[in-house]
Amino acid sequence: MTILDTAPAPSANRPSPRARRGWSPRRRRDFLVFLAFAAPNLLLIAVFTYLPLINNIYYSTLDWTLGSAEATVVGLGNYLTFFTSADAPRVLGTTALFTACTVGGSMLLGLLVALALNAKVRGTTFARAAVFAPYVLSGVGVGLVWLFIFDPGYGVLSWILRAFGATSPEWINDPQLALVMVIVVYVWKNLGYCAVVFLAGLQSLPGDVMEAAALDGAGGVRRFLAISLPLLSPTTFFLLITTxxxxxxxxxxxxxxTPLGNGTSTLIYEAYLQAFGAYNRAGYSAAISVVLFAILLLVTVLQLRFVEKKVHYA
Known part of the structure; x- marks a missing residue:
């Protein structure tokens, strides 16, 4: 008999070494530690994010007046009412225009400010803090201050215009000017965020590449367009999604x-006006909120699917 013949035959019921290692005491302990840290966060996300989302989708199928004890199931009736109403093109157009102007303005001005703050001159630390400060301020406080500036009767801007013999536009009463006013203030408040993120991206660019391009005779504008801007694509992509x-x-x-939404009724503000304004249409408001959620989800997926392909990761 050879040595190989004396080896015990493998048992069909014996677990494999990989299966025995799968739930070893160490792995079980690591899994319990993971649950101890992750379970509270997952529970909070489920209770305060996903549960309200599911409830809102359910409310969007109801004909329900806010405060009423009764509601009627209408299915997709609220969605049909919204998309067939005369308000849908206005609200969707205002949302698209506001988003395009604020995102484009914040990113473009933020990049220009970041280029200025990236210069090695005295006082840049104070300038960076001053530029970023509006972003962390309360939106309510910022809105009240700028409302005092734009007020056509007693605002600072109207006082300056009267000093030069001109009259102040009706920023608040004119629907088109009201949207321009809100866009200007929103860009001013958020460009500091874009500037700081772009500044971090500029400071992380490889210096040897920029020095090599300078030695080859490339000017500042050409270095920015041919080298800096493509290398900033991850930063630009991140800001595009977040903003x-x-x-x-x-x-x-x-x-x-604009408390009455005079020309500034975006989707989220229209949902607020329908639920808490003069209408009290909670079900209809919930349907508008679901439409906004679908747009947010679609925009994020399209950006991750198509825009990220053009991002250059070093």
């Missing part, structure tokens, strides 16, 4: 500066 999601959900400035 677009933030603009689609902008509420506080619009609520303070």
């Amino acid at each position: 677009m999601l933030s603009s689609l959900q902008a509420f506080d400035l619009i609520r303070i500066m």
Whole structure:
């Protein structure tokens, strides 16, 4: 008999070494530690994010007046009412225009400010803090201050215009000017965020590449367009997603500066007016909120699916 013949035959019921290692005491302990840290966060997300989302989708199928004890199930009736109403093109157009102007303005001005702050001159630390300060201020406070500036009767801007013999436009009463006013204030408040993020991206660019381009005779504008801007694509992509999601959900400035939504009724503000304004249409408001959620989800997926392909990761 050979040595190989004396080896015990493998048992069919014996677990494999990989299966025995799968739930070893150490792995079980690590899994319990993971649950101890993750379970509270997952529970909070489920209770305060996903549960309200599911409830809101359910409320959107009801014909329900806020405060009423009775509601009628209408299915997709609220959605059909919204998309067939005359308000849908106006609200969706205002939302698209507000988002495009605020995202484009914040990112473009933020990049220019970041280029200025990236220069090695005295006082840049104070300038960076001053530029970023409006972003962390309360939207309510910022809206009240700028409302005092734009007020056509006693505002600072109207006083300056009267000093030069001109009259102040009706910023608050004119629907088109009201939207321009809110866009200007929103861009001013959020460009500091874009500037700081772009500044971090500029300072992380490889210096040897920029020095090599300078030695080859490339000027500052050419180095920026050919080297800096493509290398900033991850930063630009990140800001594009965050600022677009933030603009689609902008509420506080619009609520303070135009309480009646005079030309500034975006989707989120229209949902607020329908639920808590003179209509009290809670089910209809919930349907508008679901439409906004679908747009946010679609925008994020499209950006991750198509825009990220053009991002250059070093």
